[in-house]
Amino acid sequence: MSEQEKPKFTDISELGEFGLIDRIKSETKIYTKESVKGIGDDAAVLVNLEGQHTVVSTDMLVEGVHFDLSYMPLKHLGYKAVAVNVSDIAAMNVIPKQITVSIAVSNRFSVEAVDELYEGIRLACENYKVDMVGGDTTSSRAGLVISVTAIGQGKADEIVYRDTANKGDILCVTGDLGGAYMGLQVLEREKQVFLSNQEMQPELSGKEYVVRRQLRPDARTDIIHELKEIGLLPTSMIDISDGLGSEVMHLCKGSGLGAVIYEEKLPIDQETYHVATDEFKMSAITCMLNGGEDYELLFTIKQEDYPKIKNSPNITAIGYMQEKENGVKLVTKMQQVIDIQAQGWKHF
Amino acid sequence: MSEQEKPKFTDISELGEFGLIDRIKSETKIYTKESVKGIGDDAAVLVNLEGQHTVVSTDMLVEGVHFDLSYMPLKHLGYKAVAVNVSDIAAMNVIPKQITVSIAVSNRFSVEAVDELYEGIRLACENYKVDMVGGDTTSSRAGLVISVTAIGQGKADEIVYRDTANKGDILCVTGDLGGAYMGLQVLEREKQVFLSNQEMQPELSGKEYVVRRQLRPDARTDIIHELKEIGLLPTSMIDISDGLGSEVMHLCKGSGLGAVIYEEKLPIDQETYHVATDEFKMSAITCMLNGGEDYELLFTIKQEDYPKIKNSPNITAIGYMQEKENGVKLVTKMQQVIDIQAQGWKHF
Numbered sequence: 001m002s003e004q005e006k007p008k009f010t011d012i013s014e015l016g017e018f019g020l021i022d023r024i025k026s027e028t029k030i031y032t033k034e035s036v037k038g039i040g041d042d043a044a045v046l047v048n049l050e051g052q053h054t055v056v057s058t059d060m061l062v063e064g065v066h067f068d069l070s071y072m073p074l075k076h077l078g079y080k081a082v083a084v085n086v087s088d089i090a091a092m093n094v095i096p097k098q099i100t101v102s103i104a105v106s107n108r109f110s111v112e113a114v115d116e117l118y119e120g121i122r123l124a125c126e127n128y129k130v131d132m133v134g135g136d137t138t139s140s141r142a143g144l145v146i147s148v149t150a151i152g153q154g155k156a157d158e159i160v161y162r163d164t165a166n167k168g169d170i171l172c173v174t175g176d177l178g179g180a181y182m183g184l185q186v187l188e189r190e191k192q193v194f195l196s197n198q199e200m201q202p203e204l205s206g207k208e209y210v211v212r213r214q215l216r217p218d219a220r221t222d223i224i225h226e227l228k229e230i231g232l233l234p235t236s237m238i239d240i241s242d243g244l245g246s247e248v249m250h251l252c253k254g255s256g257l258g259a260v261i262y263e264e265k266l267p268i269d270q271e272t273y274h275v276a277t278d279e280f281k282m283s284a285i286t287c288m289l290n291g292g293e294d295y296e297l298l299f300t301i302k303q304e305d306y307p308k309i310k311n312s313p314n315i316t317a318i319g320y321m322q323e324k325e326n327g328v329k330l331v332t333k334m335q336q337v338i339d340i341q342a343q344g345w346k347h348f
Numbered sequence: 349m350s351e352q353e354k355p356k357f358t359d360i361s362e363l364g365e366f367g368l369i370d371r372i373k374s375e376t377k378i379y380t381k382e383s384v385k386g387i388g389d390d391a392a393v394l395v396n397l398e399g400q401h402t403v404v405s406t407d408m409l410v411e412g413v414h415f416d417l418s419y420m421p422l423k424h425l426g427y428k429a430v431a432v433n434v435s436d437i438a439a440m441n442v443i444p445k446q447i448t449v450s451i452a453v454s455n456r457f458s459v460e461a462v463d464e465l466y467e468g469i470r471l472a473c474e475n476y477k478v479d480m481v482g483g484d485t486t487s488s489r490a491g492l493v494i495s496v497t498a499i500g501q502g503k504a505d506e507i508v509y510r511d512t513a514n515k516g517d518i519l520c521v522t523g524d525l526g527g528a529y530m531g532l533q534v535l536e537r538e539k540q541v542f543l544s545n546q547e548m549q550p551e552l553s554g555k556e557y558v559v560r561r562q563l564r565p566d567a568r569t570d571i572i573h574e575l576k577e578i579g580l581l582p583t584s585m586i587d588i589s590d591g592l593g594s595e596v597m598h599l600c601k602g603s604g605l606g607a608v609i610y611e612e613k614l615p616i617d618q619e620t621y622h623v624a625t626d627e628f629k630m631s632a633i634t635c636m637l638n639g640g641e642d643y644e645l646l647f648t649i650k651q652e653d654y655p656k657i658k659n660s661p662n663i664t665a666i667g668y669m670q671e672k673e674n675g676v677k678l679v680t681k682m683q684q685v686i687d688i689q690a691q692g693w694k695h696f
Contacts (some may be wrong), residue, residue: 038400040602041510042587044438048396048501053384057391058482058497060450091390102408102495106379109543134406136373136495141412145488147450147495149406153396237388254388 010111020137026133028125032097034153035131044133046098050345052153055096056086063143071187071202074101074113077146078120084241085150085296086128087219091239092161094154095224098133099125102147104140113325117146128221141341158233162298165236169300171251171259171319172234172309174223176267177244178284181291182209182275183214185282209271217295223314232308234299245271245289245340247298249328251321261319261340263333285332289340317344351394358459360487368459368485370508372466376473376480380445380668382501383479392481394446400501403444405436411491419550421533422461424563425494426468432496432589433565434476435643439587440509442502443572446481447473450492450495464495476569479696508647512603513584517648519599519607519667520582520657522571524615524631525592529639531555531562557619565643573663578612580656582647593637595646597676599669606674609667609688633680637688 006303012020025039033323048054061067061081067078082099089096098219101121104115125132130150190202204211219239234253240247244266267287276287299311300321309315317332328340360368371513373387385393396402409415409429430447437444440579449469452460461607473480473683478498504620552559575582578689584603588595592614614636624635648669658665667679 036504037509042436042502042585043442043498044406045440045507046402048398048400048402050396050398053376054396054397054402054499055391056394056448056482056497056499057493058447058448058450058484059494060452060484060486060493060494062452062486062488063489065452088390092393094391098404100404100406102406102411104410104493132403136406136408136479138408139413140410140493142490143488143492145408145410145452145495147406147408147484149404149448149497150391156384159393161385163509230472230562237390254496257619308580309655322688 012105012107012109012111012114015093015111017137020114024076024137027118027122030131032131034097034194035133035222038131038133040133040259044098044100046151047245049153050126053159054157055089055094055154055159055206056149057085058147058149059085059088060145060147064146071191071214073115075120078117079124079216081146081148081215082121082124082128083219084295085148086130086221087239088220089150089152090312091237091297092154092159093234093237094152094159095221095222095228096128096130096150096152096211098131098151100134100149101132104138104145106140106142109144115127128219158232160234162236162238163252165251165255165257165300165321166305167321167323168307169235169301169321170306170317171241171248171261171298171300171321172317173244173267173296173298174220175267175296177294177296178276178287178291179210179213179269179272180217180278180293180329181287182272183210183212185280186211186275187214196314198255203251207271209269210275214293218292219295223297226312227315230308232301232305234301236274237297237299240294240296240298241292243290244291246299249299251298252328255321256324258322258324258328259319260331262331265316265318267316350520355397360453360455360457360459360462363459365485368462372485375466375470378479379477380479382445383481386479386481388600392446392448393498397501399503401504401507403437403442403500403502403507404497405433405442406495406497407436408493408495409432410493419539421562422464422467426465427472427564427638429494429496430469430472430476431567432498432643434569435587436477437500438569438572438647440502440565440587441575441582441585442507443569443571444476444478444498444500445581446479446499447483448482448497449480450484451484452493454488456489478566480555485582508582508585510584511597512585513603513605513648513669515605515669515671516650516651517583517669518654518665519596519609519646519648519669520567520587520616520663520665521592521644521646522662523644524617525622525642525644526624526635526639527558527561527617527620528565528641529635530628531558531560532619533628534559534623535562538655547553555623556620558623560572562641565641567643568645571645574662576662578656579650580653585645585647588642588644588646590642591638591640592646594690599646599648600676603669604672606670606672606676607667608670608677608679610679613664613666615664
């Protein structure tokens with residue numbers, strides 16, 4: 001039967017567990033020679049690189065908590081589930097090589113819906129050159145749950161932790177901040193408009209960047225390659241998943257230090273700025289400090305390494321680490337000095 | 349405030365994400381020297397043992413699908429979630445060393461309930477000497493979801509796959525079969541009795557073994573140690589999570605072979621036999637072939653290795669591998685020859 005002749009929606013029960021696993025396995029490519037055994041046995045088998053450490057991270061995404069399928073296409077969701085885990089490995093200054101993906105889906109999802117999710121997962125695997133080497137597929141009584149574990153290997157002395165910053169180190173961020181958060185605000189607003197009048201079409205023009213930041217974020221593995229190329233080893237690093245404020249607090253707490261960051265240095269995209277200030281009457285600084293899910297990297301470097309990054313279009317110096325007693329501070333454009341507070345998530 | 353003075357139920361929102369992570373982290377012990385960095389950074393860091401491969405497996409347990417909290421104590425659930433993943437690594441002939449644990453919990457769970465779950469997780473970690481090196485905690489809109497990833501390392505030529513059995517190899521199982529399945533039947537029956545008359549207390553006496561097999565199964569890492577001690581390298585191996593029939597089919601499919609197993613050889617505990625045949629009027633063979641969740645090991649060995657296992661109280665030879673054309677067969681006690689069918693799960 002050709003692709004065209006297939007019925008559009010297939011019950012997962014028609015395939016069963018083994019059929020679904022075979023379907024997922026058959027479409028899965030392997031990119032690295034380190035993946036000896038992928039999907040299909042009790043466990044995946046990976047080559048240990050000599051003199052390196054294995055780095056492992058895991059994240060769980062839950063429908064209704066981390067994503068809303070009324071505006072999150074399944075393909076993007078699959079991509080994002082991989083990207084956020086890849087980002088955690090990148091935040092250790094390591095390039096991820098493998099992932100495992102477990103999903104729980106209710107029977108309201110068709111085989112085609114699962115296909116779309118895995119299409120996004122595979123797209124991310126291709127983009128980041130990571131191998132999907134295992135996972136689990138099960139049903140759920142309610143929503144969709146995706147749990148991804150990402151694995152990489154790095155030389156022991158090149159793995160960068162969050163608790164090793166030193167006083168005087170320069171704080172740097174990659175890319176720009178607050179976009180993903182404003183994308184979420186736009187999508188939530190359009191959802192409410194649609195719910196109150198189902199003939200309204202979502203108005204997303206001029207907001208493509210922020211919406212993309214929310215729906216299909218990219219992990220900054222490119223920065224890890226760039227840092228290796230310019231011979232720069234950060235003194236500490238973390239990825240920005242909960243918002244800059246929170247992550248700066250983590251670096252400070254881990255390293256037993258304080259920090260100062262300057263509002264005027266914080267990178268923001270013009271579209272993010274416009275959407276925040278003009279459309280949502282929100283201060284840009286709130287959006288940058290508290291808005292999560294940008295998946296940019298926050299790291300510290302020694303002062304003498306500053307020349308290596310100062311011309312990079314991808315990296316911005318935003319402040320420095322100071323003694324713990326001096327606190328974690330933001331210097332506003334008006335030269336006010338205020339305390340930074342951690343936000344964290346408030347899902348419960 | 350002392351333990352006694354604490355209020356009994358605490359809302360997770362009172363602790364928040366970071367509070368909950370700190371609570372989990374503070375109680376967590378590390379048993380192996382290979383775990384360089386555990387909970388608390390973007391990723392865990394593990395020492396690569398030279399000349400070894402890393403083995404990774406993951407399983408997701410979903411409330412209402414894999415467990416029913418009306419009779420599954422959270423502590424047992426935590427233990428079981430670890431054991432089933434440890435079992436997958438054992439099934440590669442490898443001793444697991446680390447796990448990551450991600451949970452999604454709804455706000456109907458208190459901090460104390462989460463504590464109880466992690467108490468079981470920690471008990472399993474202590475028992476199997478595995479380190480909990482990472483994970484994720486999030487909320488869920490509905491039930492509880494637990495996703496565990498287990499990691500171990502083994503010498504490349506000692507890792508055992510499911511697709512490497514040879515014709516003539518002897519099929520062996522560990523322990524006894526069908527207990528976990530009968531335990532589930534007992535628990536389900538008692539639940540129905542309780543639902544129809546809430547003054548009835550569950551009647552579990554004389555069923556302690558099967559109930560324990562269901563609620564708190566153990567992974568057979570002891571067998572992996574035993575095999576190493578007696579110098580026996582299986583030619584193929586798998587763990588019995590879906591029932592013996594299904595797993596024999598997997599070995600056969602993977603290895604391109606058929607198999608014969610003998611009903612009279614299949615190991616069953618007396619209590620399992622009694623509960624199956626007397627109480628549930630079920631044939632013992634159905635229970636052994638199709639009942640899942642025993643987490644025993646199924647493996648093949650060369651014929652010349654048979655003397656090494658024949659006196660082991662933990663290992664039983666149940667049949668042998670044959671040519672694919674001869675099929676996958678069960679020889680009953682009445683000497684009837686019947687086809688074995690795969691079951692797999694039918695959650696959808």
